[in-house]
Amino acid sequence: MRGCLLLALLLTIILALGIAGCGSSGDDGDGDDVLVSAATSLKSAFTSYGDQFDDAEARFSFAGSDELAAQIRSGAKPDVFAAANTKLPDELFAKGLVERPQTFATNRLVLAVPADEAKVEAIEDLTKPGVTIAIGSEGVPIGAYTRKVLDRLGAAERKAILANVRSEEPDVGGIAAKLGQGAADAGFLYVTDVAATNGRLKAIELDAALQPEVSYGVAIVKGASHRKAAQAFVAGLLDGAGVAALKQAGFGLPRIPIRER
Amino acid sequence: MTASRGRPHGYRDRRERRRPLARAVKRGRWFAPALVVALALALAFLTLPVVAIFVRTSPGNLIGALDDPGVLDALWLSLRTTLLALAIIVLVGTPAAYLLATRTFRGHALVVTLVELPLVLPPAVAGVGLLAALGPAGIVGGYIADTGVRLALETAGVVVALTFVAAPFFIRGAQTAFAAVDRSWLEASRTLGASEARTFARIAIPAAAPGMLAGLALAWGRAVGEFGATLIFAGSFRGRTQTAPLAIYERLGTDFDAALALSAVLVVVSGTLLLSAKLLGGQGTETLRAAR
Numbered sequence: 116m117r118g119c120l121l122l123a124l125l126l127t128i129i130l131a132l133g134i135a136g137c138g139s140s141g142d143d144g145d146g147d148d149v150l151v152s153a154a155t156s157l158k159s160a161f162t163s164y165g166d167q168f169d170d171a172e173a174r175f176s177f178a179g180s181d182e183l184a185a186q187i188r189s190g191a192k193p194d195v196f197a198a199a200n201t202k203l204p205d206e207l208f209a210k211g212l213v214e215r216p217q218t219f220a221t222n223r224l225v226l227a228v229p230a231d232e233a234k235v236e237a238i239e240d241l242t243k244p245g246v247t248i249a250i251g252s253e254g255v256p257i258g259a260y261t262r263k264v265l266d267r268l269g270a271a272e273r274k275a276i277l278a279n280v281r282s283e284e285p286d287v288g289g290i291a292a293k294l295g296q297g298a299a300d301a302g303f304l305y306v307t308d309v310a311a312t313n314g315r316l317k318a319i320e321l322d323a324a325l326q327p328e329v330s331y332g333v334a335i336v337k338g339a340s341h342r343k344a345a346q347a348f349v350a351g352l353l354d355g356a357g358v359a360a361l362k363q364a365g366f367g368l369p370r371i372p373i374r375e376r
Numbered sequence: 377m378t379a380s381r382g383r384p385h386g387y388r389d390r391r392e393r394r395r396p397l398a399r400a401v402k403r404g405r406w407f408a409p410a411l412v413v414a415l416a417l418a419l420a421f422l423t424l425p426v427v428a429i430f431v432r433t434s435p436g437n438l439i440g441a442l443d444d445p446g447v448l449d450a451l452w453l454s455l456r457t458t459l460l461a462l463a464i465i466v467l468v469g470t471p472a473a474y475l476l477a478t479r480t481f482r483g484h485a486l487v488v489t490l491v492e493l494p495l496v497l498p499p500a501v502a503g504v505g506l507l508a509a510l511g512p513a514g515i516v517g518g519y520i521a522d523t524g525v526r527l528a529l530e531t532a533g534v535v536v537a538l539t540f541v542a543a544p545f546f547i548r549g550a551q552t553a554f555a556a557v558d559r560s561w562l563e564a565s566r567t568l569g570a571s572e573a574r575t576f577a578r579i580a581i582p583a584a585a586p587g588m589l590a591g592l593a594l595a596w597g598r599a600v601g602e603f604g605a606t607l608i609f610a611g612s613f614r615g616r617t618q619t620a621p622l623a624i625y626e627r628l629g630t631d632f633d634a635a636l637a638l639s640a641v642l643v644v645v646s647g648t649l650l651l652s653a654k655l656l657g658g659q660g661t662e663t664l665r666a667a668r
Contacts, residue, residue, distance in 0.1 A: 181629030189632075247529055249611065254630040281529035282611025283618075285625060293611060297512035298528035 148172035149344035152183040152191075154199035154256065154331070155286040156222065159311040160357075160364035161197070167356045171344035179255035179286035187212055187336060194345035197333040197352075199256035199305075204332035213334035219352045220331040221367035224260050225318040227304040229294055235301040237319065238268075242275035249290045249299035252283040256329075257290070261303040263327040291316065305329065307365040330369060429639045441637035449615045450623035451641065457531065457619060458599040461538035462546075465595055469547045470588070474576060476547075477554035478562075488551075495544045502541055503608025510536065511609070533610035534617050542599040549591015553584035586656045593653035597646050 149171045153161050158177050165173035176183065180198035187196060187207055196213055198204050204216035228235045235241060241248060251258025265273045281299060284290045287308045293299040295315050309318040333352060335345045351357040358368065430438070441447070476488060494502060510517045511528045520527065527533040557580055565575040581588070603621040610617040612626065620638055627635040 179629065185629040185632065247526075249529070252612065252626050254626065280613065281616070282613050283626070284612060285607075289607070289611075292608070293529065296507050296514075296528070298507065298611070 147341075148174050149195065149341045149348050150174050150176070150193040151195040151197065151348065152176045152178075152186065152193040153195075153197040154178075154180040154183070155288045156199050156257070156305050156308055157197055157331070158288075160220075160307070160361045160366060163363065164351065164357045164360035167360070168348060168351060170347040171341065173348065177288075179251075181254040181256070182285065192338055192340065193336055194339040194341045195333060195348055196336055197331065199329070199331055200259070201330050201332035203256070204334045208334060211337065213336050216332040216334035217349070217353060218330045218369040219333050219349075219357070220361050221369055222305045222307055222329040222331065223321075223367070224257075224264060224303055224327060224329060225306045225309060225320055226301055227291070227294055227309050227316045227318055228301045229297055230314055230317040232297065232300075233317075235319075238321065238325075239272075241279060241301060242272055244279075246279050246301065247281045247299045248276065248279045249282040249284055249293040249302040250280055251287065251290060251303070252285055255284075255286055257287050257303065257305065258283065260327045260329055264303065264321065264325050267325050310365045331366075426643055429636055429643060432636055433633055437633050438637045438640055441631070441634040442641070444631075444634055446614055446618075446623060447634055447638055450618055450620045450638065453531070453534075453615060453618065454600060454620040457534045457538055458542075458596060460535045461542060461599050462592065462596055464535070464539050465543045465546045466592065469543055470550055470581070471576075473547045473550035474554050474580060477551045478580075491547055492544050494541055495548070497541075499541060499602065499604030500608060503537065503605035506533075506537060506540060506605060506609040528609060529611040529613070529617060531610075531616055534606055534619060537605040537609045538599040538602050541602050541605055542595040545595035545598050546588070546591045549594060550584065550588045553587025553591070554580060556587065557583040590653045590657040593649045593656065597649040597653070600642065600645055600649070 149168075151161065151165075151173055153175055155177045158175075161173075161175055161177075165175065176193065180200065180203050183193075183196060184198065184203040184207060187193070188210070196204060196207065197219075199222070201216065201218055204213060207213040208216050226235070226238055226241075235246060240246060250261045253259065253262065265276060268276070282289075282293055284293065287304055290299075290302040290304055291308055291312060294302050294304075295312065304316070304318075306318055309316045333349055335342065335349060339345050348357075352361070361368070472491075476484070476491075497505075506514075507528065508514050510520060510533075512518070512521050512526075517527070525532070527536055561579055561583065562575055565579045566572065570578070601621060602619070603625070606612075606617070606619055607622055607625075612618045612622045614623075618626065620642055624635045624638045624642075627638070
């Protein structure tokens with residue numbers, strides 16, 4: 116009987132804590148926090164921007180942009196969606212799921228290799244047998260950009276490189292992890308991802324002729340429960356603390372900043 | 377309880393007679409309905425996602441989505457890698473479980489706990505641990521790499537990950553099954569001159585077979601569903617390391633119907649495995665009961 120009472124007491128406490136915990140994260144629209152679904156490659160830039168963002172507590176969900184877009188398509192309602200391309204925000208806009216997207220940053224693809232072990236020193240080395248490569252899967256922006264780079268190579272070179280691909284990762288985090296652990300010898304990443312590893316990875320620049328155009332799009336999700344905070348967050352990305360954080364992380368700024376309201 | 381049972385039959389509050397609910401509560405008749413409500417809630421919550429997989433799109437779409445070479449590759453890879461992992465698990469796990477079931481030694485409980493640890497370990501932890509141990513930069517991975525064997529990002533790595541997460545399910549089941557075998561059978565076999573190895577092979581294994589198979593079915597179910605450890609340790613590459621759950625994840629963003637179709641296949645597979653574990657488990661206890 117005493118055991119029962121103890122158990123009941125414990126359950127009550129857990130439930131109370133649980134309910135209190137859930138309630139504080141998204142109960143009302145008064146602008147206490149802003150929920151941002153962002154591409155994994157934005158992690159370091161957005162985390163530091165979030166620390167400086169005063170209008171609300173910024174909470175992030177980082178994953179592959181395609182994954183986040185799929186969540187929004189199936190009814191998830193973060194306040195802001197920031198993707199590593201403009202295609203996904205545009206597509207969600209066309210479906211009426213987000214407000215008009217804006218381009219807020221650019222990036223550059225590089226060939227990333229572990230800093231301490233230089234099995235690969237140039238893109239030509241990727242064709243060597245025995246070299247293992249990790250790239251993004253086809254749906255995630257990094258994977259689509261990588262395929263653009265490969266498409267610009269000669270057919271024989273492309274084929275040899277693809278034959279060495281050992282993993283198609285769901286986001287840049289997966290690629291960086293495989294390189295960091297030495298499981299893969301090389302991979303295609305954004306230059307900002309390499310910078311975020313604090314020297315564990317080394318970037319090998321691609322020829323300008325191979326470089327795809329990488330721009331990041333951001334949009335406020337329709338029906339966002341913290342719309343005001345979301346607007347402030349996006350505004351800061353286009354002209355404010357967010358710009359500094361993006362620059363600091365190595366992102367470029369769009370050549371023609373589009374300001375539409 | 378005893379007091380209310382002892383109450384004279386004719387005694388009844390007037391209010392109580394008018395309100396059946398209040399009367400039921402007062403007489404302790406609320407408990408059984410409360411149990412039913414709780415079960416109904418649990419059942420609805422636990423089956424809803426499974427039902428949704430089958431009804432979210434039309435059956436035609438589901439079957440059509442299966443006709444994707446990537447999906448078939450993933451299922452075929454899942455079948456091959458899980459069977460290979462099971463073979464390793466049975467080969468090493470059976471004698472190990474027999475030892476744990478038939479002998480006591482210092483630290484027995486500790487060994488059992490360590491063997492069972494992967495049961496409760498988060499799959500992501502398993503993946504990170506495997507990378508740290510067997511990855512190219514891992515504490516023993518370097519020696520493995522020197523022999524020319526690659527595990528990370530290879531099919532062999534998938535088998536390693538599946539073996540790690542699924543083995544405890546089998547070892548636990550086999551250990552329980554061996555422990556339930558009547559000791560006098562084993563002793564009789566030894567007295568009649570059979571070696572311990574022969575007793576193990578001819579008496580213990582056949583007697584424990586149903587329980588072992590039930591454990592095996594559970595291990596298979598866990599291996600089929602493995603996701604996190606595989607992604608972290610073995611990566612995801614079509615036909616090589618992309619098992620069915622990883623293929624589901626890859627399609628989530630681009631082709632939800634295909635993700636649903638693969639999920640439906642896995643629901644059927646896992647359901648079948650659970651059912652066979654139940655049937656074998658039941659049969660096992662019946663055999664044991666009959667033997668007593």
